[in-house]
Every structure is written in C-alpha cells, then in structure tokens.
Amino acid sequence: MPDLILSTHGLDAHYGDFQALYGLDLALSTGDVVAIIGANGAGKTTLLRSIAGLLRNRADAIRFRGRPIGALRADRIAATGIALVPEGRQLFPSLSVEENLLIGGRVKRPGPWSLSKIYALFPVLEERRHQPSTTLSGGQQQMVAIGRALMSNPDLILFDEISLGLAPIIIRDIYTALPDIIGEGMSALIVEQDITKALSVSSRVYCLQEGRISLEGACGEITRAEISRAYFGME
Amino acid sequence: MEWINAVVQGTLLGGLYALFAAGLSLIFGVMRLVNIAHGDLIVLAAYLGLTTTVMLGVHPLAALLLVVPAMAGIGYALQRVVLNQTLGGDILPPLLVTFGLSVILQNALLEGYTADPQKMNAGSLETASFALGPLTLGALPVLTFAVAVGVIGGLQWLFYRTPLGRAFRATSDNQDIAQLMGLNKAHVFGLAMALALAVTAIAGIFLGIRTSFDPSIGGGRLIFGFEAVIIGGLGNLWGTLAGGVILGVAQTVGAVINPGWQLLAGHIVFLVILAIRPNGLFPRVSG
Numbered sequence: 001m002p003d004l005i006l007s008t009h010g011l012d013a014h015y016g017d018f019q020a021l022y023g024l025d026l027a028l029s030t031g032d033v034v035a036i037i038g039a040n041g042a043g044k045t046t047l048l049r050s051i052a053g054l055l056r057n058r059a060d061a062i063r064f065r066g067r068p069i070g071a072l073r074a075d076r077i078a079a080t081g082i083a084l085v086p087e088g089r090q091l092f093p094s095l096s097v098e099e100n101l102l103i104g105g106r107v108k109r110p111g112p113w114s115l116s117k118i119y120a121l122f123p124v125l126e127e128r129r130h131q132p133s134t135t136l137s138g139g140q141q142q143m144v145a146i147g148r149a150l151m152s153n154p155d156l157i158l159f160d161e162i163s164l165g166l167a168p169i170i171i172r173d174i175y176t177a178l179p180d181i182i183g184e185g186m187s188a189l190i191v192e193q194d195i196t197k198a199l200s201v202s203s204r205v206y207c208l209q210e211g212r213i214s215l216e217g218a219c220g221e222i223t224r225a226e227i228s229r230a231y232f233g234m235e
Numbered sequence: 236m237e238w239i240n241a242v243v244q245g246t247l248l249g250g251l252y253a254l255f256a257a258g259l260s261l262i263f264g265v266m267r268l269v270n271i272a273h274g275d276l277i278v279l280a281a282y283l284g285l286t287t288t289v290m291l292g293v294h295p296l297a298a299l300l301l302v303v304p305a306m307a308g309i310g311y312a313l314q315r316v317v318l319n320q321t322l323g324g325d326i327l328p329p330l331l332v333t334f335g336l337s338v339i340l341q342n343a344l345l346e347g348y349t350a351d352p353q354k355m356n357a358g359s360l361e362t363a364s365f366a367l368g369p370l371t372l373g374a375l376p377v378l379t380f381a382v383a384v385g386v387i388g389g390l391q392w393l394f395y396r397t398p399l400g401r402a403f404r405a406t407s408d409n410q411d412i413a414q415l416m417g418l419n420k421a422h423v424f425g426l427a428m429a430l431a432l433a434v435t436a437i438a439g440i441f442l443g444i445r446t447s448f449d450p451s452i453g454g455g456r457l458i459f460g461f462e463a464v465i466i467g468g469l470g471n472l473w474g475t476l477a478g479g480v481i482l483g484v485a486q487t488v489g490a491v492i493n494p495g496w497q498l499l500a501g502h503i504v505f506l507v508i509l510a511i512r513p514n515g516l517f518p519r520v521s522g
Contacts, residue, residue, distance in 0.1 A: 052415055053414070053415075054411050054414065054415070073414065073419065074411070074414035074415055075414045075415075075416075075417045075418055075419045075420075078414075078415055078416060078417040079417050083415070084415050086412060086415070090409060090412050092404065092405045092408040092409060092412070092413075093408055094404040094405075094407065094408050095401060095404055095405060095408070099401050099404075102398070102401065103398075103401050103402070103405050103413075103416050103418075104416060106398065106402070106416060106417055106418070107416070107417035148416075152416075152417070
C-alpha cells in the first residue's frame, strides 16, 4: 500500500441535532485523485468541510500524512497543506481578482504555484486582474477559485462541485485542465454530481448515500449498475 | 462673513468628529460589531493622556506615543478575551456586552479620577491662531482636521493597499472562506479592534486638549461618531470624514442662527439625511 496522505477514521459530522456523516472510513494515497459522488444531501460537502476544518471533529477522526488534524482550526489546516475550492466559488467580493489570488497565497507554503503561473494557466485572469471578482463570468470566477486554492501550494486539494452552474463548454475546459493542475505530487478529492466527469479524472471513487459510504473501488472496476444502486439506494 | 466663518469652523470641528467616528466605522466594517462603549473608550484615552502628561510632565501630543500603543493593546485584549465570544449570527450579544462595558468604564473612571472636569494643557497650541484672509483659524482645530485627514487617508491606504487590509476585507466578506486562506479570524478581529482603539486614542487626546472632559461625556461622543458614520455611509472611510464635516458644519451654522440650536441642528441634519438616504450619502463601494 502506498503512503496515505489522508485518511478518515469513523468520521461523524453534525449540524446541531442533525447527523450528516456516520462513521466514514476513507483513504487517499499520495498523488491519487479520488472522486466522491452521491446525490444531493448525501454529505459530500460536509465531508470536505470537515477535512478543511470548517467543521471540527475528534482529533484522530482525520489524519493528514499520519498527523491527527480533526480538531484543528481551518486556518491551521490550510497551513499544513490542504486547500478547498468551495462549492459556488465563494470569491471575496470586496477583493479584486488579483487580491483574491494573493490572499490564497498568504500561507506562504513553498511550491511551484505563483501569481505568474496562475496567469499562465488562465491568461484571461491577468487581463482582468484589477477588476472586482464579482464582475467575472461564472467560469472565470471558477478559475479564480481554483487559482486561489493553488496559490497556497497545497499537497491535497479539495474540489467541491466545480462544474455547478457552469456552461458545458466551460466544464469541459476546466476538466481538460484538471490533470495539469493537479500535476505531480498533489493529491485531490473531487466532489461532483456529474459522475462521468468525476470518474474521467479519478482513479478511485467513493459513493456516499445519506452520510454513509455505499460503494468504493477503483474507477475501472466499478460498473454503472453498481453506481446507480449505490447512488440511489435502489435495486 | 459670519456664515462663511461658521462653515469653516464647522468643517474643522468635523475633523474631530471624524476621529470619533473612524474607529466605529472600521470595526463595523470589518466585523459588523456596533460598539456602544466607543465613546467611553475615547474618554478613557483622554484620561490615559492626562495621566501621562501629569506623571511624565510631557506635552499631550507627546503622550500619544504612549497612549496609542496602550489603547491598541487594550483593544486587542478586549477583542480576544471578551468581544470575540459575542460575535455570531445575532447582533444583540455584542450590543449588550459593549453597553455593559460602557457602564463599567464610566464607573471605573469615576472611581479613579472623580467626577471633576479635567483638561489637558497643551500650552500655546491651544490659543495659537493665524489669519486666512478675513477669517481667523485656530491652530488646534486646523491640526485636528489635518490629523483626521491623515488618519482616514492612512486607514484607506491600509485597507486597500496592504496585505493586512486585504485580510480585513476578506474576513469581513466571508469568515469561513477567510479561515481557509489561513487567516485566524479571532486574531484578525483582534488586530481590527487594536487599530480602531489606536485611532480612538488620537481622538481622545485631541478631545482632551480641546475641551474639558469628565467620565460621563462618552455617550455624547458616541452619538456624534455614530451620526458621522451613518451620514457618510457605513463602511466608507472618506464618507465618514464627510459625515463628520457635515455634522460639524450643521452644528456651527445652527449655533449662528441661535446659540441654543447647536446640538439640535446637528441631530436634525442627521435625521433628515437618514430619512432621505437611509444608507448614507456615500454607501460602501469596493476598492
């Protein structure tokens, strides 16, 4: 078994009295890209928010490179090398495009990504660097959100529904760029409702259903029928 | 000529009101916190300045070197230890806690300094004046106004041109996502309050040179500060300066019409602007 970069151990999550995740055991090897699929409300976003530290947990419920991080604050987790591209992009409206990218780089981890590398990857962002981020199209905003996460030079990047609300042609562009973005050494968790897209860039997949893992395996070995069953919970 | 003089003197007075208001504007802009104790913190700064000048025998402006860092430290500690616990979805807890803080500050100052009015002695600065055409301008009001412009300009630069300002704006926009950028919001809020109280220290010293003060006057300074912030538009620093000037001019012009109308005229102008432009004259615009 190759080195694990991330693992969860009986991970629960609650919103008040509502329990969103039930004892999840996940594992992600270094350099791997893993897809998390599942219907609305299955707990995918909750899982990413837990890993990123926006929901606190038992310390040993989440391990990152062997270190328990479940109880750390989100800003500490960012510093250890996990970045989240949040659902709905969530750029900072009072910041310009460039400022959104710069603030992503404030954890100052060493690595290949810099402002000029992001502009080389998404040239349109350099043209619009001084505009407020709210004036960009949805696809361009997604580029900023991805660039903002990359600027911290994370070892693990979490993508939450990056195709949501975007035109199909933009989605295709982003997924074409994704293997280059993730590149060498970086690991990724991709949460996606578009199963075909998710499986096309991943090596392993977990399917969540009502807060539990209903299916896991290598992308090549799982059949469509198994996915439908795990996704909808029906025979 | 009397009218022109009133407008000019009112504009200069507005500089002091802008100093009262800048700290309020800043902390509301960053963390949506309405600080009821702001006026009492201004008075606290004035008393700290008084103690410094009396004990060390220095000029009140030199006391700024000690009072500004002291107030900034108080601000950081206050935010981390007390006010951060009150922030959340509900606006009521911070209002109640800062109201309680206001009561505590007033009584502590009363205990420590008695109710006797005090004043800081700035020597010749208080009486110096110079002629500008037919008008006579006091050196202290001109200096106060210049400092207010400098403070607002400095805050504006800090907010829009520095990494710290970027962190303030990002945290104000979205606290969760700011945490994901490695920003500890408790620390960012602490820094914002430290900065706000550093400005409050400047306001308190200039207040204490200009007029006599006692522990009970904080509430009135809070009202002037609030009115300046709201006239100018929440979260807009240059708007806050404009709001202070409008309030100051309204008061001095009101006083020319009838000496008893000074404060009333300011409040009326505030209410009229609030009725016509509920978001203030210059609502927040981005960068």
